[in-house]
Amino acid sequence: MATAVRPQSTTLADVNGAAMAAMLAAGIGALAMALFVILNEAGMFAAPTLYGPAGGVTGRTTFATLVWLVVWGGLHTRWRARQIAPGRVFGLTLAFVGAAVAGTFPPIWGLL
Secondary structure: OOOOOOOOOOOHOOHHHHHHHHHHHHHHHHHHHHHHHHHOOOOOOOOOEEEHHHEEEEEEHHHHHHHHHHHHHHHHHHHHHOOOOOOHHHHHHHHHHHHHHOOOOOOHHHHH
């Protein structure tokens, strides 16, 4: 007796692209923050002060947040209906966050 092969349908439980987009965007946003800090400390970028008592950190965090939101929106649009390998995304995110932590560490600024 032959068995019928049913075509696989993609359900919401089968896709993880939206979650992977959020995770990778967080790592890229953290790396953007580190880049803005390094550029500011090197004198190549002066972030505007959006709130006087806090100083330039308000401008840097605002720009990093905008980078995070744009990257998240773009990745979400591309990956929302896909199954993405979580290991690679998690590894990239950890690498980006690690680089961001190192980039915002003051002794690193002295190397530049």
